[in-house]
Amino acid sequence: MRTERVEFYSDGVLLRGLLRLPDAPTSEPLPAIVQGPGWLGLAEQQSYVPWHEGLTAAGYAVLVFDYRGFGRSEGERGWVRPDWQLEDWLSAVTYLETRPEVHPRRIGALGIGGTGGGNAILAAAVDPRIRAVAAQSVVADGADWLHRMRREYEWVAYLQRLAADRRRWVREGTGERVDPREGLMVETPERRAVGHKRDVDDLIPREFWLRSADYLLRYRPLDHVHQIAPRALLITAVEDDVVTPEDHALQLYERAGPPKKLIRQTETTHYRAYTDNFAPLLAEIVAWYDQYLPYTPIESRTTARTDEQVVWLPRPNAIASAREA
Numbered sequence: 001m002r003t004e005r006v007e008f009y010s011d012g013v014l015l016r017g018l019l020r021l022p023d024a025p026t027s028e029p030l031p032a033i034v035q036g037p038g039w040l041g042l043a044e045q046q047s048y049v050p051w052h053e054g055l056t057a058a059g060y061a062v063l064v065f066d067y068r069g070f071g072r073s074e075g076e077r078g079w080v081r082p083d084w085q086l087e088d089w090l091s092a093v094t095y096l097e098t099r100p101e102v103h104p105r106r107i108g109a110l111g112i113g114g115t116g117g118g119n120a121i122l123a124a125a126v127d128p129r130i131r132a133v134a135a136q137s138v139v140a141d142g143a144d145w146l147h148r149m150r151r152e153y154e155w156v157a158y159l160q161r162l163a164a165d166r167r168r169w170v171r172e173g174t175g176e177r178v179d180p181r182e183g184l185m186v187e188t189p190e191r192r193a194v195g196h197k198r199d200v201d202d203l204i205p206r207e208f209w210l211r212s213a214d215y216l217l218r219y220r221p222l223d224h225v226h227q228i229a230p231r232a233l234l235i236t237a238v239e240d241d242v243v244t245p246e247d248h249a250l251q252l253y254e255r256a257g258p259p260k261k262l263i264r265q266t267e268t269t270h271y272r273a274y275t276d277n278f279a280p281l282l283a284e285i286v287a288w289y290d291q292y293l294p295y296t297p298i299e300s301r302t303t304a305r306t307d308e309q310v311v312w313l314p315r316p317n318a319i320a321s322a323r324e325a
Helices: 048-058 081-097 115-126 141-146 152-171 180-184 189-194 212-217 246-255 270-276 280-292
Strands: 003-008 013-021 030-035 062-064 101-115 129-139 232-238 261-264 309-311
Touching: 003 062, 003 081, 013 048, 013 081, 013 115, 030 081, 048 062, 048 280, 062 081, 062 152, 081 101, 081 115, 081 212, 101 115, 101 280, 115 129, 115 232, 129 246, 129 270, 129 280, 141 212, 152 212, 180 212, 232 246, 232 270, 232 280, 246 261, 261 280, 270 280, 280 309
Parallel strands: 030 062, 030 101, 101 129, 129 232, 232 261, 261 309
Antiparallel strands: 003 013, 013 062
C-alpha cells in the first residue's frame, strides 16, 4: 500500500488527509473509497490501517481525512459539528474527482464507528456521486445515543445544563467547556479497558464546547437513509452493543431502500468486533463495492424485485444470506 499525504479545502478551511493506493500503479483509473473518521477519531488512527490495506489490495484507492478542527486539519478546535463534518465529506468526494488515479463515477463511502458510520450515510443521502456505502456500528439518532449513556435523572440534569449553556451563548457569546469523553459522550468500561484509539487520543483536545451536544441532539441519519436508494447500502451491527446500539442499525436498515444488506455480529463486543471479525467483514465490504461500484456508460436497473439481505456473524462454515426476497 502506497500512502500520500494530501491537502484540500472545505468551505475555505484547509483539510489534510491520507490517500492510500495499491502498491502497483495501474493504467486505468481506480474505484475509490472516502472515509471520514469515527467519533473523536483521526485519519492516522492505526486501527484503520488493516481496512485500508485490504481495500487497496483489492484494487481500491482510499482517502481518509481529518475533519476541520481535528488532527492535522485547520479550523477551530473544540467542536463536534456534524453539519461541518458533512461538508468536509462532500469536499473529500470532490477532491477525489480531481485525482487522475480515481474514476469519478466509481466513488464509495466507508464509515467506521458511531458518527463515522452516520456521516457516511448522510453524505450518500445528499450526494449521488457516492454510489455505494458500507457503514459499521452506526449512530442513527444522536439524541437517543446521548440519552442511553446516562441514567434518567442524569439525562434530565444534562438537558438542563445544555439549556443554561445555550442561554449563556446568547448573552455572552461563549459557553462551557467539557471533556468530550465525559461531557459529550460517556465512555464505556470496554472503551477504557481496551484503549481503542489510544494512539491518537493525545492529539484530541482535552476540552470541547459543551454546545457541541446541541448539534448532536439534531443528528438524525435515520431521517435521511431512504434517500440513498437505489444506490447500495451495507450496514453492520453488533448484538448487545453498548457503544452504538444495535437497534440503530436495524432501524436504518428497515428505512433504507434496496439494494441493502445487514450484517449482525454475535459473540463479540463493539471494539472486539473490529478484530474478531475483521477477515469476514473485510470480505463482505470488498464484495459489496465490487458489486455496486462498477461503471458502464449504459446503465440498466431492474425494479420488479426487492434485493434485501441479512447476514449473521459468526456463522459456521460459510457467511450466507439468511433472507433474500
